[in-house]
Amino acid sequence: MSVKGKAVNTVSTVLVVDDVPASRYALGAVLRRDGHRVLLAASGGEALIELDVRLRAGDLPDVALVDVGLPDMSGYELCRRMKQTPPIAALPVVHFSAAPRPPADRCRGLDAGGESYLAVPAEPEEIQAVVRAAARGGRCRSDAQIRVGRLAMLASAILDVQSARCLGELADAAATGTARLTGDPAAVFVLGEDGEIHRGLSRRRAASPVPDHAAHERVARLMRRVMSGRSGVRHTVVPAPLWPGGFFRPVGSAGPWCDGLLEEAGLVLSRLRDGRTLVCLATPVHQEGPSGETGHMVERLAHATALAAEPLLRYEEERHVALTLQRSFLPAQLPELPGTNVVVRYEPASSHAEIGGDFYAALPTPAGVLTGIGDVVGHSLDAATVMVEIRHALRAYCVEDPDPGVLALRLDQMLQHYHPGVTATMCLSLVDPVTGRTRIANAGHIPPLVVHDMGTAAYVDASGPLMGIGLGLERPKPTEVVLARTDRLLMVTDGLIETRGTDLAVSMEQLRVAAAGAPRGVAALCDTLLACFGREREDDIALLALRRTG
Incomplete structure (x- = not known):
């Protein structure tokens, strides 16, 4: 008109x-x-x-x-x-x-x-x-x-992607951002050079069962085919026969976006020019289709996701190498320890955390079985390297004198001399398998816990300053206790129980109660405590449990 x-x-x-x-x-x-x-x-x-x-x-x-x-x-x-x-x-x-x-x-x-x-x-x-x-x-x-x-929504999505600590979190953040921009359920896939695929789903879908490994492999093949030899951002539409169902909504669910009713899926893929990571943002395609502005914003989110994925992929590779190196430093098998049954457990921190300096040792000496557990302060490859030096120094020093008090002093001097500014906690015990006489020296570590078979447990009163602190503080004499044949001596690093915002004394009491109620046996004790406290920890975990058998 x-x-x-x-x-x-x-x-x-x-x-x-x-x-x-x-x-x-x-x-x-x-x-x-x-x-x-x-x-x-x-x-x-x-x-x-x-x-x-x-x-x-x-x-x-x-x-x-x-x-x-x-x-x-x-x-x-x-x-x-x-x-x-x-x-x-x-x-x-x-x-x-x-x-x-x-x-x-x-x-x-x-x-x-x-x-x-x-x-x-x-x-x-x-x-x-x-x-x-x-x-x-x-x-x-x-x-x-x-x-x-919408620009604020895009900026928020990119910020969430950039704040991700691992590729799994990255995929989840990108899927949530894509769903908010498009108003549709979304699935995001991050494919590394080694073929490992990480998937993220928008929140409204994440609680439902997801497709199996074969479906993920189909998606990975589609991603490689579309981006074969290419970089930048590309769009494609995948017909329903080629797209595995169940990523957008559970198969068989009701609603306009059920996979059973969808004919095709829209993919926005991105790879940096020199990048090794391939990113795919997938949404259902419906009759109206996304507007040009929405499509442009999804492109920008895909590019931001690819940018954020590259350093995370490199970090995960470096962390894997560092963890492999760290595990190689720790003994895969304990030596023969006459008269005792010793069990160790080691669990690295959750996948987004850096490696730490937790370590353990169990060595036979003429005076008895020497056990030790400790933690170099910090989370880095340097901390793991210092941990290795302490373990080797402990093995060398105990040949001359296995007394825990002497060893703690010598290790402290070594640390101050070769690594000034580095500190470590450590607890050492020397157990006579015949008499049960046990000498314990503690350098700023959680004291050992003696667990009795009658359902009680108590911490050994052993304390002392950290190693490497360098303030001229005197080290107290080792504490002596006698272990009965039914007693178990438990040594742990603080990664097992330390929780941000919770007083360590409270966590130690929780550990004592859990240990007292654990099944008999050193292996059962360690496994029970790992099950109780060891999930998604931000620090490495080491446990050592000993029981006399002689």
């Missing part, structure tokens, strides 16, 4: 607020001839009720044409109230009056938040043009607000 040669952009809904029935009818007729839908209200109160109803229905008008002289409140007051309600605030308001108004009154309408002022009676073309202009301005502001909101 056109008016005097000027095309009407779109059909708008106009709310006319006027207490004079004839005026309402006339304005409504003029606007309807221009192709608009018209809503009528006789007062400010009626207008607010109509707007509230429309807001709840998600169908707000595009323009409000408001008389300044309403019976219950002025048109300026109505405008102020509308602009104080965030969802309605973007609605353009055009004030009008059939009575002559001074310029100051017209300014009041603009100051109250109105977009324009119209003096009536006016030519129908002028009324129509003013309403069209107000509607265009409102649409521009609304589009800008939507665009800003």
